[in-house]
Amino acid sequence: MASRRLTFQFDEQAFLENVWQRRPLLIKDALPNWRSPLTAEELAGLSLEAGTDSRLIGHNDGVWEFNTGPFSSSHFDRSDAWTLLVNGVEQWVPEVAALKDCLRFLPNWRFDDIMVSYAVEGGGVGPHFDRYDVFLLQGSGTRLWRLGEWCDESTPRIDHGGLNLLERFQTAEEYELGPGDVLYVPPGLAHWGIAQSDCLTYSLGFRAPRVVDLMARWVDKALEQMDPEILLEDRSSVERKPRLGEITVEHVENARQAVLNALQALDDGAWLGEVVTESGDHAEPLSPLAKTVCLYPGARLAWESAEESCRVFANGEQHLTRPTLLPALQKLCCGDTLDYADLEQADPDLCAFLVSSGVLVGI
Ligand code: SIN
Ligand code: CO
Numbered sequence: 001m002a003s004r005r006l007t008f009q010f011d012e013q014a015f016l017e018n019v020w021q022r023r024p025l026l027i028k029d030a031l032p033n034w035r036s037p038l039t040a041e042e043l044a045g046l047s048l049e050a051g052t053d054s055r056l057i058g059h060n061d062g063v064w065e066f067n068t069g070p071f072s073s074s075h076f077d078r079s080d081a082w083t084l085l086v087n088g089v090e091q092w093v094p095e096v097a098a099l100k101d102c103l104r105f106l107p108n109w110r111f112d113d114i115m116v117s118y119a120v121e122g123g124g125v126g127p128h129f130d131r132y133d134v135f136l137l138q139g140s141g142t143r144l145w146r147l148g149e150w151c152d153e154s155t156p157r158i159d160h161g162g163l164n165l166l167e168r169f170q171t172a173e174e175y176e177l178g179p180g181d182v183l184y185v186p187p188g189l190a191h192w193g194i195a196q197s198d199c200l201t202y203s204l205g206f207r208a209p210r211v212v213d214l215m216a217r218w219v220d221k222a223l224e225q226m227d228p229e230i231l232l233e234d235r236s237s238v239e240r241k242p243r244l245g246e247i248t249v250e251h252v253e254n255a256r257q258a259v260l261n262a263l264q265a266l267d268d269g270a271w272l273g274e275v276v277t278e279s280g281d282h283a284e285p286l287s288p289l290a291k292t293v294c295l296y297p298g299a300r301l302a303w304e305s306a307e308e309s310c311r312v313f314a315n316g317e318q319h320l321t322r323p324t325l326l327p328a329l330q331k332l333c334c335g336d337t338l339d340y341a342d343l344e345q346a347d348p349d350l351c352a353f354l355v356s357s358g359v360l361v362g363i
Helices: 011-016 040-047 095-104 211-225 249-265 270-278 323-333 340-346 348-356
Strands: 026-027 053-060 063-068 081-087 112-119 133-140 143-150 158-160 163-166 173-177 183-185 189-195 199-206 292-297 303-304 310-314 316-319 360-362
Touching: 040 053, 040 081, 040 112, 053 189, 063 158, 063 163, 095 112, 095 133, 095 199, 095 316, 133 249, 211 249, 211 270, 270 303, 270 310, 270 316, 292 323, 303 323, 310 323, 310 348, 316 348, 323 340
Parallel strands: none
Antiparallel strands: 026 183, 053 063, 053 081, 081 112, 112 199, 133 183, 133 199, 143 173, 143 189, 158 163, 292 360, 303 310, 310 316
């Protein structure tokens, strides 16, 4: 029997309208009857592996210590208030990847990773703010979350042994989370989690592309196609005659319109899909024996549909296919498996594209 997809017990539409990216929200018992799929020992085991991305943070009497993995078991033999954090755990543990189902109503291409932390009593990463949206799901034990002020680049911070912590933290609200509870924290809001007992916390993170990167890609793509011989016409001096040496506001507006017109005329809209998928991990070449395939954990796949066609983005590359392929693409995006022969028969070019961009893995 197929297992039921996990989903947070809350009103998704109300969340999108009133909360998403705007204010924090406590969702008590968001996952009733859910049990943490990992133990502290299993998480520590992951952090011993060379391929995982892990951090160990401890503090004692206001002195912080920060180390990056991989670790050995002796690292955990310590007496301060410490926490171990492992990023990208969904790539290693299918039951952790299944948590992505809880937030399928959010744009999938914004999903970043699931970080799992273990902390002893008093442990935590200290007062800070993140630039991404995070859903903090309590896995086991209890953690007190303090929420503070809205922060930005100008908010004073101090470097504590490599940790970028807030200089001041004023608690505005606080919540105690037990297993299955979720706290949503939008980007820029100061937060500080303090373990009340040994605890595991799952952070489901969503990261937005930087507008500066989108702008750069849009402009780069337009420049690739732009005729370098096109010159700026003067449509503005007739409106107001310039004085000697003067650039009038009309001149500036004329030049601005010329640039914007060129950018718009040469815009195929593909820069967003390229930028948001290009940080994906590449799978090993697909075995010719693979019968069933799915999306490689860590690979990035997204699509854009128009009436007649569908543009697919895979790890930063793009390819055009037919809208009839959408159900197969959606299945891949939600972690389902596909019959490789069926996919190849439906669109051999798409299949070759997905393989060459390293987003398919055989199972
Ligand atoms: C943690 O799990 O301790 C840190 C999560 C966060 O603050 O974003
Ligand atoms: Co944080």
